[in-house]
Amino acid sequence: MGNDSSGTGEMTASGPGYALLLAAGPAGKQRLMDAAAALPQLAAVPPAALLGTAGGASVVQLVDPADPQTVLTHLRTAAAHPGPVLVHLAGQLTVDTKQRLPHLALARTTPRTARYTALPWHWLAAELGRRPPGRTTVLADLVADETAWPKILDGSLSGERLAAGLTLYGAVAPAPPKRQLAAPVYSRALAALLRGAADRPPFALLHQRAVTKAGLGGGPELLLGGAIDAYAPPEAALWGGRDGRDVRNGRGAPVAAPETASPPMPTAAPALPHPPEPSHAPEPGRAPAPDPHAAIFAAAHAGRHSEAASMAAAWEQEALRAAGPRSAEAIHWLEVRADLARLAHDPARACELWLAVADARLGNGESAGDPQVEGAVDRAHHQWQFVQDRARAGALAPLLIELRERVPGRRPGALEAARRRAELLGARAHTG
Known part of the structure; x- marks a missing residue:
């Protein structure tokens, strides 16, 4: 949920x-x-x-x-x-x-x-x-x-x-x-x-x-x-890096230790793609609209996660109205929301949204080897490793494994690592 x-x-x-x-x-x-x-x-x-x-x-x-x-x-x-x-x-x-x-x-x-x-x-x-x-x-x-x-x-x-x-x-x-x-x-x-x-x-x-x-x-x-969620409060720790570590306290302590001796995912997830080009050129005589990304991520890095999510949601709604749910613009704002969830210290939400990005791209006919498809699955897998609630991680596991089977990525052992952690989560759920 x-x-x-x-x-x-x-x-x-x-x-x-x-x-x-x-x-x-x-x-x-x-x-x-x-x-x-x-x-x-x-x-x-x-x-x-x-x-x-x-x-x-x-x-x-x-x-x-x-x-x-x-x-x-x-x-x-x-x-x-x-x-x-x-x-x-x-x-x-x-x-x-x-x-x-x-x-x-x-x-x-x-x-x-x-x-x-x-x-x-x-x-x-x-x-x-x-x-x-x-x-x-x-x-x-x-x-x-x-x-x-x-x-x-x-x-x-x-x-x-x-x-x-x-x-x-x-x-x-x-x-x-x-x-x-x-x-x-x-x-x-x-x-x-x-x-x-x-x-x-x-x-x-x-x-x-x-x-x-x-x-x-x-x-x-x-x-x-579903873009306006109860994100972490402003005083929550921000993830300064993309490796799931809390850099605010200066210790670099991991949020969650790996649950198996599986081959690790990359310590840095792929960078967020640049925004797509606008669908329509600006009207003659009118200046282009300002790029909203800087303001959105400034709010997120300042701990104003609800404000950042609200701005991203407004732009996503505009993209949905103008171009449809599987347009490049709509998928881009889904990616922005996923990264905002990461910044809000919500790896389960970030994993969900990256899975949605990968599913949308594959549904559009993009190949399993496309770098943006691979990147979305890699980011989902990366965030999933830091979901501490075992029940939540277990619920996300089947979808991640299904996508990993279609999009194995370029790092050997990623699919096997996901399967092993899913098995361990299942075993722990039964043993308490």
Whole structure:
């Protein structure tokens, strides 16, 4: 469900999880999505696959609730669960007329009564944001009504704002033509991928695959890529080098010692690729837009990880809208997010994102021997070595090994090293 940086999450990460599947929408002509159609296929996914928990999960379905307090009670139950939690939302995004705040429309919601009859979006962050970092994921398959979509278009209701305090993946689409209902295509794609996967991929990669499978990203949809995570606080140690060592304390002590006598990966991961050329030339008479990378990485190196992640997320959203989820620009910003996760001392998150980069490049037809494909897998492997939570490292192992089999890289023994560590992680998980 994300990296557990608290150091106490091994038991809960491998224990039972909790999933709340919510489908909601106004009754009658105000309804824009057949939200309930999202649940049967998701509910048919084995609970352990839905959350990626070896101990299974409790799955609760909530269809067309009429009272925000009822939903709040279910959210509080989910927030109190000690294990990993998944909240899935299918339905309609609306904005109240007085405070202009986003809400999830419920059965009795109308544009005039949203403030009282819809679920305030900030309640999600208020309830779920108290949980330990990395234990909670929100998936959203939404349609924006006539009050919300203009705010998405003008940027006042952004993906960053919706994701504040949450690890959020999903899509927000405009309303369908009149007298038609939108289908929950993102949810259906997720369910199909989960049913067909031998091992559930990390949510960053699952989201990317679902966007592609659902045919999203080429239109006006707002894609929610999970970019605004609870990164380490400003006082956390920064990784000054790419070898997983804490150089701030002057000792150069490794974050985690190797768990096997496997051949080591390179002590320095490949450098981050330069940003791609812009898709379009600037308009005549206008100066090119300033390069955002310096400001983003300055914030990260200063310990302002949330600020850096927010800036990168905004540029990623622009790339997704302009060029699509597997464009060079979108993949580049995925790479930037991966490096920001490394700087935020979150190797599990960095590994997930580098795996997503490699998967996207291979999906674009790039060869296994391409330096950028090899570099992405090498970086993922490199970060994986420093994931201290054994359950989290074990969950990432199958995907890394699958990619290592396709992209062995240029260092002998890398695949065998990954397999040996995965076996050791499995043995330790069984012996405690």
